[in-house]
Amino acid sequence: MDSVLSSPRVVQSIQSIVRIYIGLSLLEHGTGKILGFPAVPAFAHVQLDTLAGAGGLIELIGGLLFVLGLFTRPVAFILSGFTAVAYFMVHAPQGFYPVVNGGELAAVYCFIFLYFVFAGAGPWSLDALRQGKAA
Known part of the structure; x- marks a missing residue:
């Protein structure tokens, strides 16, 4: 059982699943802030110039780019810094x-995005398609 769970194909598939879920969570x-969906009372009056x-x-x-796995490493780098700044400024x-201080999510996002800077998108991504390595 251990050999199946630790096979490179399974690990890379899980890497893609985690990337997609984390990307959807951030998206x-x-x-919520830009399009008003889902309706979140705290985001009701967010203005673009703030x-x-x-x-x-x-x-x-x-x-969106992270979910698609497009330019994953540079996007993850930016998002890691973005969530670190969010933690230190807000929480x-x-x-x-x-x-x-309510900053667990921002801190976890920061480290997950940092992981993807080094790990890449995984096989279920546009990056993998562009490189001819898609699953």
Whole structure:
């Protein structure tokens, strides 16, 4: 059983699944802020010319590119920095511990995106198609 679970094909497939799920989760933040869907009361009055609006555009465009697996490494690098800045600007001033300041999600996003900077998109991606390595 261990050999099946640790086979390169399975690991790479899981890598793609994680990328798609994380990208959709971030994309949902962007669509909520920019497109108003899903309707989130905290995002109801986000304007494009504000920091939250700029963040929403980054989440929308970066999330979409990440889901598609297009330019994954540079997009992941930008998103890792974006979520680190979000943590330190929004959450850290509210307290030292992430569980207290509500910054767990931003911190987890930061490290997951950092992982993808080095790991790449996986086989189910436009990057893999462009390189002729798609599953």
